[in-house]
Amino acid sequence: MKDVHFSGSYLPSDCIFLLKPVEIAPTDVAAKERAIQSGAKHYSEMLSVEKTPDKRYMDLFARALEQNKNRFSAHLASLVRTLALRPGREVVLVSLARAGTPVGVLLHRGLKSLGRASAHYSISIIRDRGVDAVALDYILERHQDTDLVFIDGWTGKGAISSELKATVAEYNESRGTAISSGLVVVSDLAGVAGxxxxxxxxLIPSAILNAIVSGLVSRTVLNDDYVGPGDFHACMFYEDKRGEDLSRYFVDLLSPIVESFLYGKECAPLCAWGDEQKVSLKLCSDAFIAEAMERYDVSDRNRVKPGIGESTRALLRRMPDRLIVREPGAIDVEHLIELATVGGVPIEIDPRLPYRAAVVIKTLGE
Structure with missing residues (x-):
């Protein structure tokens, strides 16, 4: 395959998106939700308009960034130190667009600052459809299979991690490769990450925003009208949002902070989590999902969104039935309260909630 030179609004040295830019007519959020729940269309076949955040919401982003930049950077530095110890000639970061993309950029910069050979690609993975095999083919034409590491921002229920494990196993079997499906994340709520x-x-600061902190690309699309055999999964590139774009600002602000932690005395490689800790997190996640489904009469576990990151996504692009928060006055949920208030979404306070926040998606047509 020919070399790809699509970096969104990032520098080419920071990220290569293995995505096919296309123009897609937007689908109304309510129509999209009905199509998803009726089974008429898969969520990956449609995109809705991404609204430009107003000043109040951007102020919340700035506050969250200031509040959590050191914590986030310290976590990234620990991941960099651990990744740098991997065997092999280089570390090939394969971030999952879009939540994994800014994390991938920062890890890539961190590895290079340590003198470690690194490459960074951002590719598509879609629940129930799998990881983009064409993108993996492209990467493996240029790199060793054992050097690949998948990157995301966080885990919620673990659906994407499960999808990754299943489809990478299929890919390895069909290609005779040995790619690891272990997922590297900043925060693993579900106990499923490698x-x-x-x-x-x-609150991972980049979770607050969509395209304008992720290289100006949309959520990824897999629709036969746009993606043919041999094509990467598709996306839209929002050239019209250049004036609001914070993608480079975000990574340029955080890179020196990550680097300062990298060379600090307290930064050490992460110890592998024991099975006991992973099992405990997974049991907590599964128990919460089951309880929420029964409590709110939800038939599909994909309509329960645990954690700040997943709650943010749901409020930005789905039709929420309610937002549940543990501490409504906490800074980390301010933006969720704002989104719910503006959108007329009921807010429920539950001090027993095992996460800072959760969202239940509205059930339509049942």
Missing amino acids: MAATADDY
Whole structure:
């Protein structure tokens, strides 16, 4: 395959998106939700308009960034130190667009600052459809299979981690390769990641925004009208949002902070989590999902979104039935309260909630 030179709004040295830019007519959020729940269309076949955040919401982003930049950077530095110890000639970061993309950029920069050979690609993975095999083919034409590491921002229920494990296993079997499906994340709420800096449900600053902090690309699309045999999964590139774009600002601000932690005395490689800790996190996640499904009469576990990151996504692009928060006055949920208030979404306070926040998606047509 020919070399790809699509970096969104990032520098080419920071990230290569293995995505096919296309123009897609937007689908109304309510129509999209009905199509998803009726089974008429898969969520990956449609995109809705991404609204430009207003000043109040951007102020919340700035506050969250200031509040959590050191914590986030310290976690990234620990991941960099651990990844740098991997065997092999280089570390090939394969971030999952879009939540994994800014994390991938920062890890890539951190590895290079340590003198470690590194490459960074951002590719598509879609629940129930799998990882983009064409993108993996492209990467393996240029790199060793054992050097690949998958990157994401966080885990919620573990659906993407499960999808990754299943489809990478199929890919390895069909290609005779040995790619590891272990997922590297900053925060692993579900206890399913191969490596994580923490299990805490805290606000990763980039989770607040969509395209304007992720290289100006949309959520990835897999639709036969746009993606043919041999094509990467698709996306839209929002050239019209250049004026609001914070993608480079975000990584440029955090890179020196990550580097300062990298060379600090307290930065050490992460110890592997024991099975007991992973099992405990997974049991907590599964118990919460089951309880929420029964409590709110939800038939599909994909309509329960645990954690700040997943709650943010749901409020930005789905039709939520309610937002549940543990501490409504906490800084980490301010933006969720704002989104719910503006959107007319009921807010429920539950001090027993095992996460900072959760969202239940509205059930339509049942």
